[in-house]
Amino acid sequence: MSVKLRLQRHGSKKRPFYFIVVADARAPRDGKFIQKVGTYNPLTVPATIQLDRQKALEWLHKGAQPTDTVRRILSFKGVLYLKHLLRGVSLGLFDEATAMTKFQAWHDEHEQNIRRRNEENRQKRRNSRQQYTPAVRRVENQEPTPSQADAETSGGEAEA
Numbered sequence: 678m679s680v681k682l683r684l685q686r687h688g689s690k691k692r693p694f695y696f697i698v699v700a701d702a703r704a705p706r707d708g709k710f711i712q713k714v715g716t717y718n719p720l721t722v723p724a725t726i727q728l729d730r731q732k733a734l735e736w737l738h739k740g741a742q743p744t745d746t747v748r749r750i751l752s753f754k755g756v757l758y759l760k761h762l763l764r765g766v767s768l769g770l771f772d773e774a775t776a777m778t779k780f781q782a783w784h785d786e787h788e789q790n791i792r793r794r795n796e797e798n799r800q801k802r803r804n805s806r807q808q809y810t811p812a813v814r815r816v817e818n819q820e821p822t823p824s825q826a827d828a829e830t831s832g833g834e835a836e837a
């Protein structure tokens with residue numbers, strides 16, 4: 678039996694909300710699943726991801742294959758990096774304490790980058806609201822351009 682980590686769509690039309698689930702590859706997209714690992718909401722800015730890192734890591738160690746989108750989500754949350762570090766521990770390249778220290782350093786830096794990007798996004802939205810200028814402006818005492826003058830003279834001849 679081939680097991681996949683994949684998205685299961687919920688929500689109404691044009692308002693998607695996804696569960697990240699472990700399911701048999703033969704099961705339908707929104708059908709039977711083995712275990713729910715997290716949620717993904719693409720409508721929020723930035724997208725909201727809730728993930729149980731330990732469950733996802735256990736299923737990856739058991740051989741579950743993530744789909745492309747779930748692979749990106751797992752990579753963003755650091756699950757694939759943690760799996761990579763634990764593989765190094767099993768090969769004897771370094772001990773588990775070193776692996777966890779590396780992961781924690783990466784995680785702290787990653788969270789800091791996310792906070793910075795969120796703040797930049799909020800600031801950009803605030804600035805775009807404050808710099809509103811109307812698209813149409815009133816123009817007074819303007820002389821007609823040559824093309825407008827030609828149109829007025831040809832229009833006047835047609836009336837006469």
